[in-house]
Amino acid sequence: MSKTLYDKLWENHVVHVEADGTALLYIDRHLVHEVTSPQAFEGLKLAGRKPWRVSSIVATADHNTPTDHWEKGIQDPVSRQQVETLDANIHEVGALAYFPFKDKRQGIVHVIGPEQGATLPGMTVVCGDSHTSTHGAFACLAHGIGTSEVEHVLATQCLLQKKSKAMLIKIEGKVGAGVTAKDIVLALIGKIGTAGGTGYAIEFGGPAIRALSMEGRMTVCNMAIEAGARVGFVAVDETTIEYLKGRTFAPKAADWEKATAYWRTLVSDADAPFDAVVELDASEIAPQVTWGTSPEMVASIEGNVPAPEDFSDPVKREGVARALEYMGLVPHTPINQIMIDKVFIGSCTNSRIEDLRAAAAVAKGRHVAANVKLALVVPGSGLVKHQAEAEGLDKIFLAAGFEWRQPGCSMCLAMNDDRLLPGERCASTSNRNFEGRQGNGGRTHLLSPAMAVAAAIAGHFSDVRELTS
Amino acid sequence: MEKFTTYEGLVVPLDRANVDTDAIIPKQFLKSIKRSGFGPNAFDEWRYLDHGEPGMDNANRIKNPDFILNQQRYQGASILLVRSNFGCGSSREHAPWALQDFGFRAILGESFADIFFNNCFKNGLLPIVLPKAEIDALFLLTKSTPGFRITVDLAAQVVSRPDGHKIPFVVDAFRKECLLNGWDDIDLTLRQAEKIRAFEAQRRIEQPWLFA
Ligand code: SF4
Numbered sequence: 001m002s003k004t005l006y007d008k009l010w011e012n013h014v015v016h017v018e019a020d021g022t023a024l025l026y027i028d029r030h031l032v033h034e035v036t037s038p039q040a041f042e043g044l045k046l047a048g049r050k051p052w053r054v055s056s057i058v059a060t061a062d063h064n065t066p067t068d069h070w071e072k073g074i075q076d077p078v079s080r081q082q083v084e085t086l087d088a089n090i091h092e093v094g095a096l097a098y099f100p101f102k103d104k105r106q107g108i109v110h111v112i113g114p115e116q117g118a119t120l121p122g123m124t125v126v127c128g129d130s131h132t133s134t135h136g137a138f139a140c141l142a143h144g145i146g147t148s149e150v151e152h153v154l155a156t157q158c159l160l161q162k163k164s165k166a167m168l169i170k171i172e173g174k175v176g177a178g179v180t181a182k183d184i185v186l187a188l189i190g191k192i193g194t195a196g197g198t199g200y201a202i203e204f205g206g207p208a209i210r211a212l213s214m215e216g217r218m219t220v221c222n223m224a225i226e227a228g229a230r231v232g233f234v235a236v237d238e239t240t241i242e243y244l245k246g247r248t249f250a251p252k253a254a255d256w257e258k259a260t261a262y263w264r265t266l267v268s269d270a271d272a273p274f275d276a277v278v279e280l281d282a283s284e285i286a287p288q289v290t291w292g293t294s295p296e297m298v299a300s301i302e303g304n305v306p307a308p309e310d311f312s313d314p315v316k317r318e319g320v321a322r323a324l325e326y327m328g329l330v331p332h333t334p335i336n337q338i339m340i341d342k343v344f345i346g347s348c349t350n351s352r353i354e355d356l357r358a359a360a361a362v363a364k365g366r367h368v369a370a371n372v373k374l375a376l377v378v379p380g381s382g383l384v385k386h387q388a389e390a391e392g393l394d395k396i397f398l399a400a401g402f403e404w405r406q407p408g409c410s411m412c413l414a415m416n417d418d419r420l421l422p423g424e425r426c427a428s429t430s431n432r433n434f435e436g437r438q439g440n441g442g443r444t445h446l447l448s449p450a451m452a453v454a455a456a457i458a459g460h461f462s463d464v465r466e467l468t469s
Numbered sequence: 470m471e472k473f474t475t476y477e478g479l480v481v482p483l484d485r486a487n488v489d490t491d492a493i494i495p496k497q498f499l500k501s502i503k504r505s506g507f508g509p510n511a512f513d514e515w516r517y518l519d520h521g522e523p524g525m526d527n528a529n530r531i532k533n534p535d536f537i538l539n540q541q542r543y544q545g546a547s548i549l550l551v552r553s554n555f556g557c558g559s560s561r562e563h564a565p566w567a568l569q570d571f572g573f574r575a576i577l578g579e580s581f582a583d584i585f586f587n588n589c590f591k592n593g594l595l596p597i598v599l600p601k602a603e604i605d606a607l608f609l610l611t612k613s614t615p616g617f618r619i620t621v622d623l624a625a626q627v628v629s630r631p632d633g634h635k636i637p638f639v640v641d642a643f644r645k646e647c648l649l650n651g652w653d654d655i656d657l658t659l660r661q662a663e664k665i666r667a668f669e670a671q672r673r674i675e676q677p678w679l680f681a
Contacts, residue, residue: 015661015664015668016661016664016665018642018643019642019643020641020642020643021641022641022643022644024658024661024664024665026665026668026669026672028679035499035500036560036561036562038502039502039503039504040504042504043504047655049655052656052665053669055680055681059515063499064500067471076500078501078523078524079500080500081500081502082500085502120678120679122676123679128558128560129560130558130559130560130584132560139517144560145560145584146560146561146562146584146587146591147504147561147563147566147587148562148588148591148592148654149587149591151655152654152655152658155655155658155659156655156658156659156662156665157665158661158665159659160643160654160658162641194487194554194557195487195553195557195580195582198554198580198582199581199583223585228554228557228582228583229583230583231583250678251678251681253676255678256678258678259676259678262676274647288630294487311526313555314487315552316486318485319485319486319487322485343552375650396633413491413496413559414496415496415497415499415500432489432558433490434489434490434492434558435491435492435514436491436514436535437491438494438496438568440514440520444656455587
């Protein structure tokens with residue numbers, strides 16, 4: 001029988017199945033960060049258990065770490081304690097690799113896994129973080145898990161999971177100039193909604209996905225969770241294999257040959273059955289900007305802020321009214337007339353080298369508008385930062401009036417000092433525009449790195465295609 | 470884990486869709502390295518008029534009188550009634566920890582986000598998916614009937630209203646067993662330790678690069 005990629009990944013990891021279909025899935029890679037792991041390590045210790053296979057663990061500190069004045073260490077004592085707890089836990093149990101605060105390879109957990117070749121096709125990857133779906137770009141079954149599950153994986157190397165339904169999202173055609181992976185995924189969420197993928201494992205396919213770099217595919221898979229799907233993935237092709245060649249933890253020599261032969265089988269069979277298929281035409285997608293407090297509240301840069309009356313469902317209407325109030329927006333305002341206060345380029349969605357190149361290309365020779373109080377560029381990892389500096393991108397950003405920071409999650413969730421003040425409006429390349437996400441009372445608009453720079457320069461949202469064409 | 474069998478309690482309606490985990494427990498409280506004590510900060514931004522930070526004396530903060538959980542008639546509520554996509558956003562288990570610490574034992578809604586749904590079961594908190602029409606009716610009843618209580622019978626898989634109306638619900642057999650018995654997932658899984666070891670050994674042969 002022909003199989004979907006999901007079937008293949010699933011079947012390759014099933015250790016045991018309960019009568020109701022609940023399966024024990026073997027876990028190949030366990031990514032660990034400071035926020036969701038302390039209670040798991042503590043639970044393990046209290047129960048007198050040992051980790052099953054520490055060589056599956058790759059750990060880093062990213063959520064709490066500051067992005068400037070590293071010489072001063074972590075000022076906030078509560079954050080510092082959490083990071084030090086991770087240090088102590090990894091020191092005690094061990095790991096394949098640990099990139100602590102200030103290590104030159106430290107960074108956002110979803111950036112460093114692939115960068116190190118620690119994320120490989122055909123793996124099951126888990127992390128106590130919902131954006132673990134990012135790793136699906138490598139044809140992995142990558143699940144975001146809760147802390148009890150972190151403990152469960154530490155103790156048993158397995159995850160209890162029921163098989164989801166399979167959804168194929170086909171992005172046909174070709175994107176126009178200035179339209180990126182971020183625009184594709186935002187347009188998609190606008191179409192299917194934030195619960196559109198709930199209960200599904202999503203395979204992203206079609207020519208527009210195939211044409212993306214690994215960085216772009218990671219951006220798309222990163223936001224699978226914003227469409228409600230716990231896992232999202234892309235089949236293996238030469239782009240995947242090319243990216244992995246020579247990475248630190250990628251297989252070498254004879255293993256490389258054997259591995260790549262297997263990886264090439266990680267595609268859905270031609271006539272594999274899907275439970276749902278969604279198609280989108282890439283050529284119709286314009287640069288996207290969110291206007292509300294959920295990623296599905298999104299419009300094209302050519303569009304307007306909607307009015308609650310545009311929606312027939314009363315719960316939705318109420319939600320839109322509340323979102324507009326929180327966002328301080330008036331119905332029918334053209335998106336490109338909304339003024340901004342801050343800009344954030346970073347997060348596990350858009351902080352890789354390709355994102356920074358795209359942003360720098362727009363920033364070059366231009367300057368951040370006077371009304372923009374702060375424009376931050378936060379690379380996803382120390383290695384991304386190093387690469388960007390080698391290419392002179394930091395100079396371009398600094399000359400244009402951006403700040404160039406140390407790697408970490410930063411203003412994506414504002415657990416460190418990088419945050420919005422109440423009422424401030426931010427053009428952000430991150431993945432969540434929920435109330436208070438970037439700071440209490442802050443207003444987040446999600447967009448691509450190139451669009452974030454265009455907004456920084458204009459002082460309001462603006463169509464990057466007009467700057468670059 | 471605390472067992473869940475039959476539970477009767479006061480219902481509080483939280484009438485909005487897409488309630489995310491950051492609304493349930495804001496990020497600043499995630500810096501704690503403990504599992505308990507999150508209840509006073511559940512729904513912090515909606516519940517209090519000031520901005521909450523860890524270490525504050527929550528008893529002395531000014532509550533938002535408009536927020537549903539603060540209303541007198543819902544004090545002591547232990548069953549939360551919600552709309553769709555409840556618990557979306559981050560994977561933080563601090564969200565079910567906060568709800569449970571607050572005193573909730575069951576959540577009834579149209580739909581839940583996947584990871585949150587899963588996390589609830591690990592903490593003796595039962596999320597129940599019901600058809601939209603039933604949820605709509607429960608919202609009406611809860612709002613119009615002071616002291617509205619319901620009973621959740623996990624073994625029989627029914628929610629009973631005081632007027633005798635019974636609503637069946639679906640739950641995975643395995644999760645149900647675990648909750649009814651208060652079983653610990655890890656203990657259960659370790660009963661399969663032999664199988665896991667054998668699977669791992671085979672994998673080492675077939676895909677040795679995974680074990681580098
Ligand atoms: S960058 Fe943002 S979304 Fe990504 S892991 Fe960090 S906090 Fe989570």
